[in-house]
Amino acid sequence: MIAVQAPASIPSPFAVPSNAPEHCPGTDSDRAGKSDACDGCANQAICASGAAKLPDPSLPFIKERMENVKRKILVLSGKGGVGKSTFTAQLAWAFAADDDVQTGIMDVDICGPSIPTLFGIASEQVHSSSSGWSPVYVQENLGVMSVGFMLPTSKDAVMWRGPKKNGLISQFLKDVDWGDLDYLIVDTPPGTSDEHLSIVQYLKESGIDGAVLITTPQEVALQDVRREIDFCRKVGIRIIGLVENMSGFVCPNCKTESQIFKPSTGGGRRLAKETGIEFLGAVPLDPRIGKSADYGVSFLDEYPDSPATTAYLDIIDRINEILDE
Structure with a gap:
């Protein structure tokens, strides 16, 4: 397990400390402060007393x-490898x-931070000031925060259980000097687990303007996106709409399009219709998207x-229209 090299900050008295035991049960557990893994933890007495559940x-x-952030958008997908981070990057490039x-x-x-690479800033580090951690800026009006900036090398794995992930997400929100933002885009991992629940909990009072869901045409991806739709509805996140990525292949030379992932069950368009959400559009697979991502430049x-x-x-214009409604 690695120790993330992050700037110093003032920890919450109930937060899971960076040196928490590997099998920490978490502050919400009935075993908090009472498990064998809690022996020697700095927060053991607080957790055992029940104060951590306040x-x-x-x-x-x-x-x-977050009072200085006008709009907060989540980019979600239950499935990995559908181009969620790539879409996040293009959305940010378009806004900026x-x-x-x-x-x-x-x-x-937390375990697969790709955003620094997508913006060509993987070698940068986070700096701290009197007002908190400073995002890494791609340009004057586009800042990024990722655990990827805190790893000793790009090869180091982050092997954290939920409480440590949650603690870092909390720090990204309260300790980062985001300044005045028109948009804060949150790139999430696949699934509906710790990171997603933490974002919903931490932004409950500030409000989330909506989520954009990403899928690819094949049924194996659509199954997971159905679960993501259910998650959003259960926790009360507004769904802005659904984007189908890799919707056919575009030849860079002749500009003709062919199907790579066959939409055997109707693809994203049919899923959106079945679930009553808006289909924002389909993005064809252009190999130059991957090239732009590798070099950290804007494909657009x-x-x-x-x-x-x-x-x-067209999709980004529609997202703006929906947010303005």
């Missing part, structure tokens, strides 16, 4: 930080194309003539 003291600090729009990305994929700027760029921009 309202999270970080919530007021998070609410104060307007110099007057301040955009932030919070990467809460590099290849404005691609049908994928047209699809991205």
